[in-house]
Amino acid sequence: MVIKPKVRGFICTNSHPVGCAASVAEQIDYIRSQGELGEGPKNVLVIGCSTGYGLASRITSAFGYGAKTLGVCFEKAPTERKTATAGWYNTAAFHQQAEKNDLYAKTINGDAFSDEIKEEVIAQIKQDLGEIDLVIYSLASPRRTDPVTGETYRSTLKPVGQAYTTKTYDTDKDKVHDVTLEPATDKEIADTIKVMGGEDWERWLDALAEAGVLAEECKTTAYTYIGKELTWPIYGQATIGKAKEDLDRAAAAIIHKHSDLRVDAHVSSLKALVTQASSAIPVMPLYISLIYKVMKEEGTHEGCIEQILGLYHTCLYGDEPTLDDMNRYRMDGKETNEATQAKIKALWDQVTQENFHELSDYAGYNYEFLKLFGFGLEGVDYDADVDPMVSW
Template identity: 55%
Template structure:
């Protein structure tokens, strides 16, 4: 079939297997072009199929020669419908890893469930023995509590008061004003349940109890803070409260790992185009302006550059620099005073008439399509493509 991008709101409902494979190879080539990382050897990535999780897996494998297990919830192709981008990404990653002689296996299912945790533990015991790095990079709009069966849904809303600011439809480049009503108390609680650190703690507890964490094991989860422009919808909104819970979880996990001489970190990362960030009001406009400024200053990084820097210059450096709250900050270039001052000045000016000249809205849009394997000039999109792609380590029935 000829595969074209199709949309429902801010979600692309199709993905291109050859485009996704090309995107994965680009990231692999970047890491292979850097100095090797004296890093982990047996790695579990929870949320391994897209974005920072995928980039972490690529960096661990091709940067430090690690054996990796990836956990995610993706959909294979079926009934003339393409697979999800994460499915194609993982198929391409496993193929590249295998050809390079690296172990890579994947588990597709609900990472919040006890069953997937146990399946992962069994695979670690069978193939790796123990893991020395656990990356927690799970992004999901919903979570089913593994004990009660209750379904929690997250929301992206301010807390305490309504919030008004500029936003952009990145497909049309139309800048408009938006007002978002504050979250109800139950919505706040649900968002913390989905996006907070409870499941990360459950994973680490299960892994430790099963004896599959190595002495000195490291675990890291990803967060974002951002500038004051986005604070009401992000840092001080429902997502921010969930991230506060994630930070508190890091402290509890540190105590849990004390007898293993293990370490737990929150890595505060840069704002990037992801499936999640594209759906957050205000944020795509901020990212479009940020990209313009950072590219002009030669400071721009994508997921793979950020994760390589995290591994090489933070997690596996001689010492791991952290801020006053114990967080790793690889958003340091984004939050530079000169960068933020220029972004804020552009924010005051930006409108539908000038957005294409004073922002990188085209770069944002292009990167969004890239997430799903589209808009790579090297890929012949008019040609027929086979949507049914197999992930080598996952049985076809899944």
């Protein structure tokens, strides 16, 4: 099968197994080039392990610190006529590289929100690892079925309180235009919190502790994005923001409930990057294209793997973590500082349909978008006939 990207809106409906493997290898090479990283995790559970920050966390844990990693993801396998999801191929590549380097790696594929997957994970930990000393929570899903009630909730990307009109960029039509988003109802806010808030993170830690597989002084973190003024109306102060606030509640609850084990729980605020989740959010393709331009000029641009290595080195296993007044780890300072934001805001005010490609780094944005699905990587022959039937 010769595989070329099929892009629809904010998603690519196929992926390239060789390209995904090259992307994973690139991240592994970066981590291994850093040399000895010092003390770190031993047995790591990554919930949402197959793409973006979750994948980078698994790579950093395994190839940076030599940790055994157990991953949870929800990915579609390939068929003879259709490729797998990118996360499937990423995970297959990770397993292959881990095996080459004699690193323990197991992955459970299924709905991380369900009690059945939690039970399967716990059984695997008991069988192979004994206990976990780091839990990474990196899920991004549009829906969640509550395992207690059976009710399915769907998240909404809407402002809170009043309608919001702003600039956005339509990647399909290559068009900068205004978009108006109507405010969310109370039910939409509550449903978004159920999907994207801290309830499931809390339930994972409860289940692991009850099963006796959490190590003393276990660390856990859930990833979030806070942003600044330009993105607050659709992110920080919108339905997503309300859900992310619930992560703060969950972190405090985890610390309180599991004080006997001295569990250390923090939300980690990371910088804006091209991910499958961020591509779906109005405003973000335009905003990210502009921050890429500014931060590359400043020499401060980082991708997922650089951000996560920094998080491990300075916060999770560092002596002087950067914490805000909500006890969150902050890895977004190079983006959210006032000087950088002023430059981004100046470009935002100037950008039009006519000058968008001149003022932004959309080429960089589009490269990173296609790379998520294994396309556009150097050294990969995209005209070659490849077998999509990759397993792990």
